[in-house]
Every structure is written in C-alpha cells, then in structure tokens.
Amino acid sequence: MKYFPLLWATLWRKKTRTWLTLFSLVAAFLLLGLLQAANSVFNTGGQNLGANLLITQARVSFTSPLPLRLLPQIEAVPGIEAVSFSQFFGGVYKDPKNFFPQFAVQPERWLKTFTECTLPAEQAAAWKNSRTAAIAGKQLAERFGWKVGDRIPLVSQIFPKKDGSRAWEFDLVGIFDNTSADSCPRMGNMYVRYDYFDEARLFGQGGAGIYVLRIADPDRAEAIGRQIDQMFENSPDETKTQTEKEFSLNFVRQIGNLSLILNSILGAVFFTILLLTGNTMSQAVRERIPELAVLKTLGFTNGGVLGLVIAESLLLCVIGGLVGMGLANVVMGVLAHAPVRMPPLKADTHVWMIALSSMFGVGLLVGLPPALKAMRLSIVDGLSGR
Amino acid sequence: MSEAIVQLRGVSKTYTRGKQSVEVLKALDLEVAKGDFLALMGPSGSGKTTLLNLIGGLDQPSKGEVVVAGERIEKLKSSALAAWRARNVGFVFQFYNLMPMLSAQKNVELPLLLTKLSASERARRAQIALTVVGLAERASHKPNELSGGQAQRVAIARALVADPTLLICDEPTGDLDRKTADEILGLLQTLNREHGKTIVMVTHDPKAAEFATHQVHMDKGALAIEPAH
Numbered sequence: 001m002k003y004f005p006l007l008w009a010t011l012w013r014k015k016t017r018t019w020l021t022l023f024s025l026v027a028a029f030l031l032l033g034l035l036q037a038a039n040s041v042f043n044t045g046g047q048n049l050g051a052n053l054l055i056t057q058a059r060v061s062f063t064s065p066l067p068l069r070l071l072p073q074i075e076a077v078p079g080i081e082a083v084s085f086s087q088f089f090g091g092v093y094k095d096p097k098n099f100f101p102q103f104a105v106q107p108e109r110w111l112k113t114f115t116e117c118t119l120p121a122e123q124a125a126a127w128k129n130s131r132t133a134a135i136a137g138k139q140l141a142e143r144f145g146w147k148v149g150d151r152i153p154l155v156s157q158i159f160p161k162k163d164g165s166r167a168w169e170f171d172l173v174g175i176f177d178n179t180s181a182d183s184c185p186r187m188g189n190m191y192v193r194y195d196y197f198d199e200a201r202l203f204g205q206g207g208a209g210i211y212v213l214r215i216a217d218p219d220r221a222e223a224i225g226r227q228i229d230q231m232f233e234n235s236p237d238e239t240k241t242q243t244e245k246e247f248s249l250n251f252v253r254q255i256g257n258l259s260l261i262l263n264s265i266l267g268a269v270f271f272t273i274l275l276l277t278g279n280t281m282s283q284a285v286r287e288r289i290p291e292l293a294v295l296k297t298l299g300f301t302n303g304g305v306l307g308l309v310i311a312e313s314l315l316l317c318v319i320g321g322l323v324g325m326g327l328a329n330v331v332m333g334v335l336a337h338a339p340v341r342m343p344p345l346k347a348d349t350h351v352w353m354i355a356l357s358s359m360f361g362v363g364l365l366v367g368l369p370p371a372l373k374a375m376r377l378s379i380v381d382g383l384s385g386r
Numbered sequence: 387m388s389e390a391i392v393q394l395r396g397v398s399k400t401y402t403r404g405k406q407s408v409e410v411l412k413a414l415d416l417e418v419a420k421g422d423f424l425a426l427m428g429p430s431g432s433g434k435t436t437l438l439n440l441i442g443g444l445d446q447p448s449k450g451e452v453v454v455a456g457e458r459i460e461k462l463k464s465s466a467l468a469a470w471r472a473r474n475v476g477f478v479f480q481f482y483n484l485m486p487m488l489s490a491q492k493n494v495e496l497p498l499l500l501t502k503l504s505a506s507e508r509a510r511r512a513q514i515a516l517t518v519v520g521l522a523e524r525a526s527h528k529p530n531e532l533s534g535g536q537a538q539r540v541a542i543a544r545a546l547v548a549d550p551t552l553l554i555c556d557e558p559t560g561d562l563d564r565k566t567a568d569e570i571l572g573l574l575q576t577l578n579r580e581h582g583k584t585i586v587m588v589t590h591d592p593k594a595a596e597f598a599t600h601q602v603h604m605d606k607g608a609l610a611i612e613p614a615h
C-alpha cells in the first residue's frame with residue numbers, strides 16, 4: 001500500500017477535528033458492540049430450548065390460564081409422549097428485585113416431560129412425598145446459595161392463600177441439573193406442587209396455566225399444534241400451540257420489543273455519526289481542493305483521486321470502529337466479572353459482521369459524496385480556486 | 387533547427403459563463419523547440435495561464451491542435467491525459483502548491499507514486515532531485531518550515547523528479563523577493579543549459595525574462611513574437 005503514508009498524512013491534516021470525529025466513531029461502535037451483543041443474547045434466548053417441546057396457551061394471552069379439564073383431550077392426540085402443565089406462581093423471594101420464575105406443576109408429569117432435566121431419584125421421591133416440597137434449578141440454587149432442606153419463603157404477586165396471606169413457604173427437596181446445556185432457561189426456575197398450590201390458593205382453582213407437550217417427532221410439531229388448536233376452536237378455551245422456542249421469543253417480544261428498542265437507539269446514534277463524519281469528510285475535501293487539483297496535475301487520474309478520498313473515509317471509520325469494538329470487548333469482559341446478575345455478553349461472529357459492515361457502510365456512504373466532488377473537480381478550476 | 391516539443395496550431399479557447407462567452411485565446415500559433423527556455427510575457431488577463439494550461443494538458447482548447455512531446459493531446463481522454471502528464475510535464479506554480487502535511491522528501495516523491503518504482507528507489511530519486519535544487523539537507527522539513535525560495539525549490543524538485551520532457555512554470559518568482567527570485571531563475575537556467583530541460587515560463591518581470599533563451603509577448607489572447615536578445 002504505497003499510498004498509505006499519503007492517506008495517513010492527509011487524515012491527520014487537522015488533528016483536533018480528526019480526533020473529535022474518531023472519538024465519536026469510537027463511542028458509536030462501543031455502543032454498537034454492546035447493544036448488538038445484548039441483542040444477540042435476546043435473539044438466541046430460545047436456542048437451548050428443546051425442539052420437541054410444544055406449548056399450548058390460551059389464544060388470547062399466555063397470562064390467562066387454560067383449565068385443567070383440557071388435559072385428557074390433549075393427551076389423546078397421537079404423537080404426544082407426555083403432557084405437563086405449569087401455572088405461573090409469580091412470587092418474589094425476600095426482596096422484589098429477587099425475581100425468578102416459579103411454576104406449580106405435577107411432579108410425575110414434569111419428570112416425564114422435561115426429560116433433559118435430571119433430578120436424583122431420592123430427591124424426586126421426596127418431591128412426590130411431601131405436598132409443600134419444591135425443586136429448583138442448579139443455577140437458581142447457586143444464585144441464592146440454597147441447599148436441599150432449606151425452607152424457601154415466597155410472596156406471590158398474584159395468588160393469596162385462603163387465609164388472605166400472600167406469604168407462602170416451600171421446602172426445597174431437590175436441585176435439578178440439565179443434561180444438554182446449563183444455559184437452558186429452566187435452570188433458573190423453581191417448581192412447586194400443583195395439588196398443594198391449587199388447594200391452598202384463594203381463587204383460580206382448576207386453572208392449569210399452560211400445557212407443555214413432549215412430542216416424539218419434532219418435524220410434526222406444526223401438524224400436532226394445528227390439530228390441538230382446531231380441537232378447541234370456537235370453544236370457550238381457544239388455544240394457541242407453538243414450539244417452546246417460538247413461545248419464549250414471543251414472550252420476550254411481549255415484554256417489549258427489546259431488539260426494536262436497541263436497534264432504534266443504534267439507528268439514532270448512527271444517523272448522528274453519518275452527519276458528523278460526513279461533515280468532517282466534506283469539509284476536509286473542500287479545504288484541500290487546490291491540493292487535489294495538484295495531484296491531478298501530477299498525473300493522478302480522476303478515479304485515483306476518488307479512490308484516495310474514499311480510502312481516507314474508510315480508514316477513519318475502520319480505525320474508529322475497531323477501537324470502539326475493542327473497548328466494547330473490554331467492557332463486556334469487565335461486566336462478566338462484575339457482581340451484577342446478567343447473561344454474559346459476547347461479541348460473536350454475528351455481532352462482528354454487523355460491526356464490520358457498519359464500518360464499511362458508514363465509510364462508503366460518508367466518503368462517496370466528497371469523493372465524487374473530488375473526482376469531478378476540473379484542474380483549472382481547482383488551481384485557481386474558482 | 388531542432389525538433390519542436392510544443393506545436394500549437396490555430397488554438398482558440400473560449401470560456402462561457404452563463405450567457406456570456408469570452409474568447410481568451412484567439413487562433414494562436416506557437417512552436418517551442420527542444421532545449422528552449424521560453425519566457426511568456428504580457429499583461430494580467432492576457433491569457434498566459436490559459437495558454438500554459440493547454441500546453442501542459444490541464445485544459446482542452448475550444449479549437450485547434452495541441453501537439454506536445456509528439457502527442458495530439460487535445461484528443462486524449464482524461465485518464466490517458468493524466469498518464470501523459472505524469473510522463474511528460476513538470477509543473478511549477480507561483481504559490482508552490484506543496485502538500486502541507488508532507489515533508490519535502492515526500493512531496494517530491496509524490497509523482498513517483500504513479501510509477502512502478504520501489505519505495506527505496508522512489509526515495510533515492512527524490513533525494514537526487516532535492517540535491518539538484520540544493521535542498522538535500524531540508525528533506526525532512528514540512529513546507530511551513532521552509533522559506534518561500536526553499537519551498538519553490540522543493541516544487542521544482544517535484545516537477546523534475548519523474549524526468550519530464552517539459553517544465554511548465556507559471557510566474558514561479560511572482561511571490562519572491564529579487565534576490566531569491568534570481569536564485570530560482572538561475573536554477574531554472576541551469577536545468578535548461580546543463581540538464582537540457584525545455585522550459586516554458588510565464589512571467590511579468592522583464593528581468594526574469596532575461597534568463598530565458600526566447601521571449602514571447604501576449605496581448606488579449608494573441609502573440610507578438612520578438613527576436614531573442
């Protein structure tokens with residue numbers, strides 16, 4: 001690259017301006033790195049979910065429970081191996097910020113359905129034996145330092161007991177692991193017994209929440225889902241059945257379309273960056289019109305001058321972008337070891353692809369107008385400053 | 387008689403600004419022989435720069451033929467013309483027109499970037515050109531660390547470095563004091579006499595014109611040729 005020294009010198013012609021532009025590029029790409037990494041976590045949230053689990057929810061919303069009486073009909077559908085149901089408990093542990101999902105389930109059904117979860121046999125037996133018994137995922141137990149035998153108080157935000165109190169207590173009898181991946185979202189859940197919960201709650205008896213179905217053949221997921229939904233069509237309990245992965249993605253979307261929010265922020269940031277860098281580049285070219293004319297005088301072609309200006313713009317954006325992404329990686333490394341509870345962020349290939357294409361995209365977009373101007377510049381006009 | 391390096395035949399140049407058009411050069415004929423040092427004189431606005439631009443392939447005539455270094459340059463396309471300029475012409479301007487962010491050495495190397503020469507060969511040739519103009523020890527200085535005379539020497543070295551057939555100088559001493567101007571003119575004279583460079587130089591200054599081998603006067607876009615002294 002014999003033109004590099006020329007490019008480099010040109011880039012630093014106005015040092016302060018170049019530094020300011022670089023800082024804003026670095027800031028933008030730092031943000032891009034972090035937000036895209038977060039985005040990537042949301043979008044791959046369902047990745048470790050079983051492909052052969054279907055979830056049947058009330059058609060209106062997953063927050064309105066389906067009745068337990070649908071169970072026999074669902075169970076009778078061919079291709080279904082096991083059916084469990086989960087009523088969301090909505091409790092907090094000690095402090096409202098200690099939120100994690102709890103569900104009331106039937107132990108036998110749960111064990112048959114969530115086969116990728118492993119619970120030691122004697123703990124499973126203990127769970128079946130005591131009505132107030134509960135189990136927790138390994139991640140959840142580690143988060144709060146729970147051990148088998150602990151008594152876990154939960155205050156339900158939804159369900160009071162018959163005595164009007166919202167304070168429930170459960171005995172932790174088992175901690176389950178996961179055979180496939182420890183990032184399985186279930187590892188942060190707690191499961192209590194449905195029979196005890198249903199009898200003790202003040203209202204809502206007979207509501208099963210959502211149904212979770214294990215199917216033999218993941219390829220038949222859609223067909224089975226359709227069959228179930230048709231079965232309850234035009235009944236008071238219309239259903240919507242989808243794979244667990246779709247369900248969890250929809251769940252995320254329902255909390256608020258985080259991806260959309262993140263991308264809007266990024267969009268705004270990059271719009272600003274385009275204006276800023278664009279201004280820098282066009283100013284940089286405008287003030288060296290005579291120099292560009294001299295280059296042409298020396299024998300640089302119109303295309304050559306176009307290339308030089310675009311290369312300068314790309315250089316600026318790629319430097320800013322790489323430094324910004326480097327910083328984003330440092331920040332993610334620090335966050336991973338910080339005492340905050342959040343999924344680990346990582347700039348994976350996908351994030352890097354977005355970052356690199358943004359660098360080149362911004363560089364080209366911003367460099368092209370002044371480059372075209374430089375290309376079209378007539379030598380005579382340029383030299384005389386006309 | 388030596389061969390002609392520059393031949394203009396019936397060259398006209400008309401500038402159009404909006405509805406107004408001005409004929410700056412009027413059916414002009416001119417020959418410059420190889421080895422000449424031609425001084426082009428005349429009042430401001432008489433068309434001297436326009437004529438130089440046509441000879442150097444920086445602009446196209448409205449009418450007529452421009453043959454320079456054996457090429458009909460008014461027929462060349464923009465990119466071919468650029469390559470032709472790189473091979474055949476060196477330019478020296480009144481205000482030096484150096485790249486402010488590059489050292490003298492890098493300024494002189496610029497035209498060589500367009501050749502296939504290696505980096506070390508480019509550096510070596512730039513060093514030689516700077517030695518020829520007497521500025522070898524200022525190679526690492528930036529233009530703003532040089533005096534006007536020194537900057538013009540760097541510009542001359544840049545014009546020379548690719549060994550062009552023709553040097554074109556537009557009022558090269560217009561911005562310099564008498565003594566410095568005479569040094570620069572002396573340098574051009576040396577380049578003409580000892581290195582055989584053909585030079586076409588525009589100047590207002592009759593003293594400057596005396597360094598040349600021939601003088602040509604221009605007035606209102608036409609030539610009035612005077613015999614050499």
Ligand SMILES: Nc1ncnc2c1ncn2[C@@H]1O[C@H](COP(=O)(O)OP(=O)(O)O)[C@@H](O)[C@H]1O
Pocket residue numbers: 380381386401402403408410428429430431432433434435436437
């Ligand atoms: N690009 C141009 N557009 C319009 N008019 C021009 C242009 N270049 C030169 N002129 C006009 O042509 C005339 C001759 O200009 P120039 O060749 O620069 O004269 P000189 O160099 O002898 O002072 C002037 O009147 C000038 O205004």
Ligand SMILES: [Mg+2]
Pocket residue numbers: 434435436556
């Ligand atoms: Mg002039």
